[in-house]
Structure formats: structure tokens, C-alpha cells
Amino acid sequence: MTRHRGxxxxxxxxxxxxxxxxxxxxxxxxxxxxxxxxxxxxxxxxGQGMKSVTRQICxxxxxxxxxxxxxxxADSDTGPHCMGSFASRGTHRxxxxxxxxxxxxxxxxxxAAAEELEVNAADLETxxxxxxxxxxxxxxxxxxxxxxxxxxxxxxxxxSGRGIFLVPLSDVDPETGEMSPATCYAHACMVAExxxxxxxxxxxxxxxxxxxxxxxxxxxxxxxxxxVGGAWMGxxxxxxxxxxxxxxxxxxxxxxxxxxxxxxxxxxxxxxIAVLERPAPDGPFGAKGPGEMCANPVLPxxxxxxxxxxxxxxxxxxxxxxxxxxxxxxxxGARPQARR
Amino acid sequence: xxxxxxxxxxxxxxxxxFVDGGxxxxxxxxxxxxxxxxxFGCGQGGCGTCSVLIDGELHLSCLTLAExxxxxxxxxxxxxxxxxxxxxxxxxxxxxxxAQCGYCTPGMLMAAxxxxxxxxxxxxxxxxxxxxxxxxxxxxxxxxxxAVLAAASGGRARA
Numbered sequence: 001m002t003r004h005r006g007x008x009x010x011x012x013x014x015x016x017x018x019x020x021x022x023x024x025x026x027x028x029x030x031x032x033x034x035x036x037x038x039x040x041x042x043x044x045x046x047g048q049g050m051k052s053v054t055r056q057i058c059x060x061x062x063x064x065x066x067x068x069x070x071x072x073x074a075d076s077d078t079g080p081h082c083m084g085s086f087a088s089r090g091t092h093r094x095x096x097x098x099x100x101x102x103x104x105x106x107x108x109x110x111x112a113a114a115e116e117l118e119v120n121a122a123d124l125e126t127x128x129x130x131x132x133x134x135x136x137x138x139x140x141x142x143x144x145x146x147x148x149x150x151x152x153x154x155x156x157x158x159x160s161g162r163g164i165f166l167v168p169l170s171d172v173d174p175e176t177g178e179m180s181p182a183t184c185y186a187h188a189c190m191v192a193e194x195x196x197x198x199x200x201x202x203x204x205x206x207x208x209x210x211x212x213x214x215x216x217x218x219x220x221x222x223x224x225x226x227x228v229g230g231a232w233m234g235x236x237x238x239x240x241x242x243x244x245x246x247x248x249x250x251x252x253x254x255x256x257x258x259x260x261x262x263x264x265x266x267x268x269x270x271x272x273i274a275v276l277e278r279p280a281p282d283g284p285f286g287a288k289g290p291g292e293m294c295a296n297p298v299l300p301x302x303x304x305x306x307x308x309x310x311x312x313x314x315x316x317x318x319x320x321x322x323x324x325x326x327x328x329x330x331x332x333g334a335r336p337q338a339r340r
Numbered sequence: 341x342x343x344x345x346x347x348x349x350x351x352x353x354x355x356x357x358f359v360d361g362g363x364x365x366x367x368x369x370x371x372x373x374x375x376x377x378x379x380f381g382c383g384q385g386g387c388g389t390c391s392v393l394i395d396g397e398l399h400l401s402c403l404t405l406a407e408x409x410x411x412x413x414x415x416x417x418x419x420x421x422x423x424x425x426x427x428x429x430x431x432x433x434x435x436x437x438x439a440q441c442g443y444c445t446p447g448m449l450m451a452a453x454x455x456x457x458x459x460x461x462x463x464x465x466x467x468x469x470x471x472x473x474x475x476x477x478x479x480x481x482x483x484x485x486x487a488v489l490a491a492a493s494g495g496r497a498r499a
Contacts, residue, residue, distance in 0.1 A: 047441025047478050225437050225480060232479030257386035257475060265468045265481040 001199035004336050005206065006309025010300035011189040014293040015182030016280075017089040022169030025089075026080035027097040029058060029105040030160035033152045035130065035145030037062060037105070039071045042079035043094045048291070049222035050090040054098045056218055057284050061102035062109070063126025064144055080162075088291025091218065092184060095284035096165035104161030109144065112151040112159060116142050184280045186288040187213040190231075192301035196309040198334040201325030203239055203306060205269040210297065213276040215288030220275070227273050227294045232263050234298025242318050311335030348409045350375065351419025359406045366390045366401035369416060377417035377446050381475075388474030389447040392416050398454040400473075417446040420453060429453055432491035433484070440478035447474045452488045461492050 017023055028040040039058050045051040051071045059066040076082070082094065106126075113132040114121035117140060125135050126144075133141035151157040170180040193206040208231060217223040240261035243253045254260035279286025299317065307313050311334060312327035328334050343358035350373060357372045366383075369375045369392070378401050381387035385403040392401045393415040420427040426434070429452050439445045448471055455462055455470035462470070467488045468481075476484065 047443075049440070221437050225440060225483065228482050229440060229476075229478040229480040232481070236479065256384045257382060262475060262477070263479060263481075264475065265471050265485060268481050271482070 001197065002334065004196050004198060004309040004334055005193065005339075006196060006305045006307070006337070007191060007193045007339060008301045008304025008306070008308055009189070009191050010297040010304060012187065012293060012297045014088065014186045014188065014296065016087075016092045016184040016186060016283075016288050016291075017167060017182065018083065018087050019181050020170045020179060021167030021183070023083040023087075023089065023093065024164055024166040025082040025093040025097045027054075027094065027101040027163040028080050028160070029062075029098070029101040029163070030158060031105065031109065031144070031148045031151075033149050035068065035143065035148040037064065037069045037102075039069060039098055039101070040079050041071065041073045041094060041098070042076040042082040043090060044073055044085045046085055048085070048090065048226055049219060050085060050094065052222060053091050053218050053287075054094060057095050057098050058102045060285065061099050062106050063128055063132075065128065065130055068130060068144070086292075088186070088289040088293055090291070091287045091289040092280070092283050093165050093167075095218075095287060096282075097163040099163065099284045100165065101161040101163030104163065105159055106161070108151075108157060108159045108161070109147055112155055112157055113142055113147045115155060116147060116150050183282055184215075184288055186215065186290070186293050188293050188297045190297035190301040192298065192305045194302060194305040194309060196306055196324060196334070198310060198328055201321035201323070201328065203302070203319060203321070203324060205235055205239075205267065205302075207269050208271040208298070208301075210271065211274040211276060212290060212294065213278055214290050214293070215280040215283045216277050216286035217275055218285060218287045223275060223290055224273065226290045227275070228271060230290065230292075230294025231271055231298050232268065234295035235267075235302065236261075236263050237295065237317060238299045238302040239318050239320075242320075308337045308339065309334075311337055344407055346406055346410055348411060349413040351415055352413075361407075363406045364402055365392070365399075365404040365406045365409060365414070368406040369401060369414070375416050375418050379443055379446055381443070381447075386475070387444070387447070388451065388471075389444050391447040391450040391474065393450060393454055396454070396457060398451055415450075417449055420449065427453070428494060429456065429488065429491045432487040432494065436483050436487035436490055438480065438483040438487035440476075440480050444474055444476045444478075448476070448484055452491070455488070456492055462488075464489060467492075 031037050055069045055071045059069045110121040110124050124132050126132050130144050131141050151159050167183050172179050190210040192208050195204045195206050280288045314323050346359050347356045379389040381389035383402050385400045390402045395412050451471045467485050
């Protein structure tokens with residue numbers, strides 16, 4: 001029995017949002033008389049942090065503290081329309097819609113403040129701490145709470161804004177067949193190192209080194225969290241998860257987490273991540289979105305690493321010990337490839 | 341069917357309820373006592389998110405018959421904070437971004453607490469071993485392990 005080390009590389013060019021566009025998202029922003037703001041979305045936070053990121057985008061655009069913004073993603077029956085949380089589109093599509101809505105709401109807020117301070121709205125600025133003051137004269141100031149109260153009870157105005165972001169559906173050029181699949185691309189590269197046991201066919205992850213270019217990281221800790229966890233989802237797709245061998249009849253499929261495998265805490269290996277930021281021209285504050293891309297390069301990198309380790313090329317996921325072992329036997333033993 | 345009276349300590353408080361025969365502890369805690377901190381995950385003992393401490397020992401509440409805790413002490417995530425102050429493990433989870441969707445978090449915290457209560461300065465391997473019965477679908481094990489180690493090295497683990 002020998003355990004063979006192998007290293008594989010993969011790089012991806014990842015389009016943000018639905019291929020060919022045509023996937024709008026809407027957002028509504030309004031203040032209540034306490035001076036706090038609510039963002040209404042139908043987009044859902046699955047744990048990727050979309051609530052936090054849209055909250056930051058809204059607060060930054062309005063010029064108010066992040067604590068003063070509440071994000072409500074409760075209900076697609078009553079919320080503004082959204083295509084959904086998929087295709088790495090949350091930060092980019094929804095974020096842009098939130099930004100547009102917050103910009104409109106900020107316009108009304110500044111007008112309402114101008115009326116209270118008896119100045120021109122163009123001469124006002126926000127301090128990011130919940131106050132609006134005359135440029136160059138911070139003592140000529142009013143809190144966003146007092147503006148909200150004045151708008152509601154004196155001026156009879158709603159401080160609110162509407163936003164939508166749509167990448168128009170790309171048509172096919174009848175002459176050339178050309179189309180524009182996406183307006184915004186993120187990029188990733190991963191080197192995976194594995195150890196393959198030629199007696200059992202088992203594959204262990206040894207380490208991962210990756211670089212992700214995802215526009216501006218609006219919340220670096222959330223980005224890191226998503227990249228760390230997402231890479232392991234990629235490993236899981238590469239090596240563990242399947243409804244087979246009993247597909248297509250689900251009756252014989254996995255019944256529990258002993259039969260449906262996922263990585264556990266004992267499986268993880270060191271993973272070094274470099275985040276590169278090249279702001280996207282059409283992203284909110286330059287953001288693209290890590291999303292699915294954090295799992296994508298892992299699958300080919302692991303498959304390549306297995307080839308490098310034992311010389312078998314498996315093109316059918318997940319790469320189970322049985323498949324590795326059968327392939328090694330079929331070629332008459334492990335054939336480690338050159339290591340670069 | 342006759343219900344069975346059941347008395348036990350729930351987070352330090354004496355409770356008395358009536359349960360149907362065969363009711364599991366998870367259902368008793370959530371539906372009869374109203375403590376929603378233990379989560380229903382797989383209901384088969386495979387995911388760990390329903391974990392609670394019974395007399396200080398880690399158990400899967402979905403596989404524990406409620407009647408077996410008579411006279412015993414059951415501790416859930418709801419009971420580990422000290423008034424308004426978070427437990428050091430909860431603080432470390434927040435500081436280390438150890439929750440994403442958060443569904444595994446109650447079980448992870450209880451498994452980690454069981455570990456730190458008996459071993460205040462565990463090694464990394466001991467932390468991995470302690471949470472190995474808990475699945476995180478966001479696969480964020482690394483920050484979870486780091487958070488438990490941070491809580492342990494902060495020397496505040498026995499709050």
C-alpha cells in the first residue's frame with residue numbers, strides 16, 4: 001500500500017448573475033419616525049451574509065450609521081420582486097437595487113432637512129453618525145430622527161426610495177450568433193494537494209491554496225467566511241456528496257448523514273486564501289460577489305490532483321474510493337505523474 | 341393514551357410537564373416548554389444540532405426519550421448565558437465569525453461547552469473530536485474550531 005501525493009490546479013472565469021442577463025431585482029427603502037430605515041427585499045439570506053451586506057450598502061448610500069438600517073427579507077408575497085439568491089447575484093444585483101433605492105430616499109431626506117434648516121439641500125451633508133449639517137458649518141445641524149419626525153408629522157412626506165437593477169436580456173446577433181453572456185466577471189484560481197491511497201482508493205485533502213478576485217470585498221470577514229466554507233462545499237461535491245449509487249430511484253437513495261456524506265470537522269485541511277480586489281465598474285461600490293465561485297475551482301483542481309497523484313482521470317463526480325480504485329486497477333497500478 | 345408526568349431541571353429551573361409515551365426530549369423542550377434553542381435537524385442523531393447537556397453530559401435530544409430525564413438536569417443553549425452577558429463561547433463565536441446560516445450553532449456551542457467544562461485547555465485535535473458529531477452545512481468548521489480555541493485560551497471558559 002502506498003499513499004501518493006498529487007497537486008492539481010484549476011482557474012475559473014465566473015460570470016456574476018444569470019447568464020445573458022434579464023434577471024431584475026428590486027428594493028424599497030423607507031424611514032419611520034424614529035429615524036431608522038428599513039430595506040424591504042424579497043431576496044433571501046441563506047447564511048451568505050446578504051442581509052449584512054445590503055445593510056452596509058444602504059447605510060453608506062444614505063449616510064447614516066449601519067445600526068440605523070434594518071433589512072427585511074421576509075416575504076416574497078409582499079416584498080418587491082426579486083429573481084432570487086443564486087448565481088452569485090445577491091451583492092451585485094440586489095446591492096445595486098438597494099443602492100438606487102437608498103439614493104432616492106437620501107434625496108427626500110436631504111430635502112426634508114433643508115426645509116427644517118431653511119437652507120438649500122445642495123448645501124447639506126451627512127456625517128455618517130445620524131446627523132445632517134450645512135457644509136462647513138457643523139453647528140447648523142439636525143438629526144436624521146428629527147428630520148424623519150418633521151417629514152412625517154409636519155411636512156407630510158415619506159422619506160422613501162425605490163430601486164431596481166436589471167442587466168437587460170442579451171439578444172443573439174442574427175449574423176454572428178454573438179451575445180453578451182455577462183457584464184461582470186469574477187475570477188478564481190486554486191491549487192489543491194491530495195493524498196491518494198492506492199489500496200483503498202481513498203482521497204484525503206492535504207492543503208489548498210487559492211486566489212479569488214471578486215471586485216471590492218464590501219465585508220472582508222464575510223467574504224473570507226464564504227470562501228473558507230464554500231471551498232469545502234466544492235471538496236464535498238468533488239469527493240463525497242451524491243444521491244447515487246441508487247439514482248434514479250430515490251427510494252433507494254441515501255437515508256441519513258451516514259449514507260449521504262459531507263465533510264466533517266476532521267476532514268478539513270489548511271487553506272490559504274488570497275483575496276484580490278479589482279472593483280467592478282457596474283457593481284455596488286465595486287463589488288462583484290464570491291457566491292458559487294468559491295466552490296467551482298475546487299472540483300477540477302481536486303480531479304487534476306488525483307490524476308497527478310496516481311495517473312487516473314475520473315470525469316464523473318463524486319470521485320469515490322470505488323471509482324479511484326477501479327481506475328487504478330484498470331491501468332495496472334498507480335502511475336504517479338511528474339510534480340511541478 | 342395516558343400522559344406521563346415528568347419533572348426535571350431545565351436550565352436550573354424546576355419544570356413539570358405531561359408527555360405522551362415515546363415523546364423525545366427535543367419535542368418536549370421545544371413544544372411543551374417553549375425552549376426553541378435546540379434545533380430539529382435530521383431527527384436521526386446524525387447532525388448534532390439538537391445537542392443538550394444532561395447532568396453535564398452531551399446528548400442528542402432527538403434520540404433521548406423525555407421520560408428518561410426525570411429528576412435530572414437538562415441544560416440548553418438558552419441557559420448558558422449569564423443574564424444579559426453572553427457566555428465566553430458565544431462571545432468567541434461572534435468574534436471569530438463562527439456562524440453563517442446559524443442552524444448548527446446551538447449544537448456546536450453545547451458540544452464545545454461540554455468539552456471546555458471537562459477540559460478547559462483542549463488541543464486543536466480535541467476540539468475537532470468534540471464537535472465531530474455536529475454537521476455544519478456551510479462547512480465553516482475552521483472558524484468554529486478557532487472560536488472554541490479562543491474561548492479556551494481566554495481563560496474564561498468556565499463561566
